[in-house]
Amino acid sequence: MAKFTLQVNGQSRSVDVAPDTPLLWVLRDSLELVGTKFGCGVGMCGACTLHLNGVPTRGCMTPVSTVGRKQVTTIEGLSADGSHPLQKAWCELDVAQCGYCQAGQIMTAAALLKENPKPGDQDIDDAMAGNLCRCATYLRIRAGIKLAAAHGGGK
Numbered sequence: 001m002a003k004f005t006l007q008v009n010g011q012s013r014s015v016d017v018a019p020d021t022p023l024l025w026v027l028r029d030s031l032e033l034v035g036t037k038f039g040c041g042v043g044m045c046g047a048c049t050l051h052l053n054g055v056p057t058r059g060c061m062t063p064v065s066t067v068g069r070k071q072v073t074t075i076e077g078l079s080a081d082g083s084h085p086l087q088k089a090w091c092e093l094d095v096a097q098c099g100y101c102q103a104g105q106i107m108t109a110a111a112l113l114k115e116n117p118k119p120g121d122q123d124i125d126d127a128m129a130g131n132l133c134r135c136a137t138y139l140r141i142r143a144g145i146k147l148a149a150a151h152g153g154g155k
Contacts, residue, residue, distance in 0.1 A: 009077025024059035035075035046131030049104035085153035097135035
């Protein structure tokens, strides 16, 4: 076990875990931030997507020992009150079906909108290609991203 101090959602948080513990499990089990989901465990589905210094990152494949001073942002840190344009668009359009993958979808979309505030269909499809949705809500996800972009989603 080792002690790590992480910057999570704007707060300094300390944990005592094995250095090879995936960040996903540190967030869920040690810090009780359960919005980031476990999907496949091998970085292929995107359910565990979070941001490290604003870059979408698979939490299941990121050992806590590699995080260092990077800023970790989870779905809880995107907007605690649900006021982020993506969260609002998701609700307005009823994007989620089962909802399990949606935190990862939103975190990937947030990074896209920060980089490209007015993405076209191909930009969205390319950015979101690594995030799987078993309910196949891809068209609603795309519509949600477009609606968020129209409302300044790149904040």
